[in-house]
Amino acid sequence: MAADQHPADPGSVVTETEPASGYGVFDLRRPPSAERIDDCVHCGFCLPTCPTYALWGEEMDSPRGRVYLMKVGLQGEVPLDKTFVQHFDACLGCMACVTSCPSGVRYDELIEATRAQIERNWERSPSERRFRRLVFALFPHRSRLMAVALLGWAYQRARAGELLRRSGAFDRLPPRLQALEGLMPRVALGDLRRRVPHVTPATGSTRRRVGLLTGCVQSVFFAGCNEATARVLAAEGCEVVAPPRQGCCGALALHAGEEPLALAKAKATIDLFSRLGVDTVVVNAAGCGSSMKEYGHLLRDDPHYAERASAFSASVRDVTELIAELEPRAVRHPVRARVAYHDACHLGHAQGVTAQPREILRAIPGLELLPIADPEICCGSAGIYNLLQPQPAAELGQRKASQVLATGPDLVATANPGCLLQLRRYLPPSLPLAHPVEILDRSLHGRCDLPGLVVDTAGPWSMSTRERRSTAVASCGGGSRSSAPPLCSCSFSEGARRRAGFPQPRSSSSRIRSRSSPSRRPA
Numbered sequence: 001m002a003a004d005q006h007p008a009d010p011g012s013v014v015t016e017t018e019p020a021s022g023y024g025v026f027d028l029r030r031p032p033s034a035e036r037i038d039d040c041v042h043c044g045f046c047l048p049t050c051p052t053y054a055l056w057g058e059e060m061d062s063p064r065g066r067v068y069l070m071k072v073g074l075q076g077e078v079p080l081d082k083t084f085v086q087h088f089d090a091c092l093g094c095m096a097c098v099t100s101c102p103s104g105v106r107y108d109e110l111i112e113a114t115r116a117q118i119e120r121n122w123e124r125s126p127s128e129r130r131f132r133r134l135v136f137a138l139f140p141h142r143s144r145l146m147a148v149a150l151l152g153w154a155y156q157r158a159r160a161g162e163l164l165r166r167s168g169a170f171d172r173l174p175p176r177l178q179a180l181e182g183l184m185p186r187v188a189l190g191d192l193r194r195r196v197p198h199v200t201p202a203t204g205s206t207r208r209r210v211g212l213l214t215g216c217v218q219s220v221f222f223a224g225c226n227e228a229t230a231r232v233l234a235a236e237g238c239e240v241v242a243p244p245r246q247g248c249c250g251a252l253a254l255h256a257g258e259e260p261l262a263l264a265k266a267k268a269t270i271d272l273f274s275r276l277g278v279d280t281v282v283v284n285a286a287g288c289g290s291s292m293k294e295y296g297h298l299l300r301d302d303p304h305y306a307e308r309a310s311a312f313s314a315s316v317r318d319v320t321e322l323i324a325e326l327e328p329r330a331v332r333h334p335v336r337a338r339v340a341y342h343d344a345c346h347l348g349h350a351q352g353v354t355a356q357p358r359e360i361l362r363a364i365p366g367l368e369l370l371p372i373a374d375p376e377i378c379c380g381s382a383g384i385y386n387l388l389q390p391q392p393a394a395e396l397g398q399r400k401a402s403q404v405l406a407t408g409p410d411l412v413a414t415a416n417p418g419c420l421l422q423l424r425r426y427l428p429p430s431l432p433l434a435h436p437v438e439i440l441d442r443s444l445h446g447r448c449d450l451p452g453l454v455v456d457t458a459g460p461w462s463m464s465t466r467e468r469r470s471t472a473v474a475s476c477g478g479g480s481r482s483s484a485p486p487l488c489s490c491s492f493s494e495g496a497r498r499r500a501g502f503p504q505p506r507s508s509s510s511r512i513r514s515r516s517s518p519s520r521r522p523a
Helices: 034-038 051-056 063-074 082-089 096-100 107-121 126-138 142-157 160-167 175-183 217-221 223-235 251-255 259-274 286-292 306-315 319-325 355-362 390-405 417-426 436-445 463-475 494-500
Strands: 011-013 122-124 208-213 238-241 280-283 316-318 337-342 367-370 411-414
Touching: 034 063, 034 107, 051 390, 063 082, 063 107, 082 107, 096 107, 107 122, 107 251, 107 259, 122 126, 126 142, 126 251, 142 160, 142 217, 175 390, 175 417, 208 223, 217 223, 217 417, 223 238, 223 319, 223 436, 251 259, 251 286, 259 286, 259 306, 280 286, 280 306, 280 319, 286 316, 306 316, 316 319, 319 355, 319 436, 337 355, 337 390, 337 436, 355 367, 355 436, 390 417, 411 417, 411 436
Parallel strands: 208 238, 208 280, 280 316, 337 367, 337 411
Antiparallel strands: 011 122
């Protein structure tokens, strides 16, 4: 592929570190496995599912081509140069190829080993090093993210983005800064104060004691999702323990080849949760869960952590996995909404969790689940890919947004904060997005404070009732369905609710309180 298709300039070769004899351009520290490489029979089943091959049609920007590059690199037949590095930098690490491969090639292990080699043995350009240092000095640290969120609130409050765009200054910013600004979620000061309780007791008898990873980006920008996760698990009989001083799990570092940082974060996470005495460690961010399930492989050479890491990884579950495992206990109230579910790559491909999120959504009465075309193709988020490679990420984001809109949804659901931010950037502001557990939370607790949902706590409606609701929406200024997002019944006064045929609360204790804005809505 041509060099000008890649916005990042990797730099020049490190001359101080000589590659080890017998490992080609790679050093002795965990080079990509020759056995894993030889598993690839070059059948090409991976090509239709690879995002970069779909964009450019370049063989070396396909999984098959990258595996071949690893092979000739291992044999010392190519240099570790700019072209070699660019093809691996262009990979999203979405693992769609792992799902589609009939030969069982572990591309996930191969790409992570290769990226770690590149970060050790290739000297990136000064600008590239500065930007990467900025990313890893910021995102794995909750306190620093909180400071950035406050700055973002002030930026949005002052409408500085509008001023930059009107003046034309925004278009002159580097693409990476444009991407950073575009991905910034809408910040509400009240959300920054939200915290999951240290312990959330189970409703009824306790079926399981679980630890909850609250995450870095998740805890700052999607705190409502963490709260919903704790409420749902408690309603299903789980005692939820959320340690208040959690650190980063190391997912971003692992996926970017920053192996030393990933190792340190993995050990700290294992140490923290091993002290809690929990049966399961629950994650509601797909990228974090994917990495935590790989701790056993990551720490396989560490005599102090290898066994502990393997046991820890076996205890990790995505929240949708755990809910699907448990026999439903809490009552699901009907939810009237058309929901398009987008598979997060590190949930569907890396963890193989595709049926469970759909199962818990389909189990909600009245909810219509909409399939999205090409579900195996990444949305372009891929950890920090949309910051490091903003141009191909934008193409993939726009493509995915058009496929989502083609379903005509009331709401979009996906199980990863990176996907939520990426899709929010390219979808209309009027279309709400949420984690599947947030939708289930509204169903279990009879709340309709999430745009796009109408939660019925009194029973199913007839078609004529829904027609009356449409009339009420229009008369209250909501407009038609095509021009504005659907409004929850709690958006109306009690009189308007009665005239429109909405179910009335049976008592004051069951009244659904009105909220002027969603508890969690990324910009």
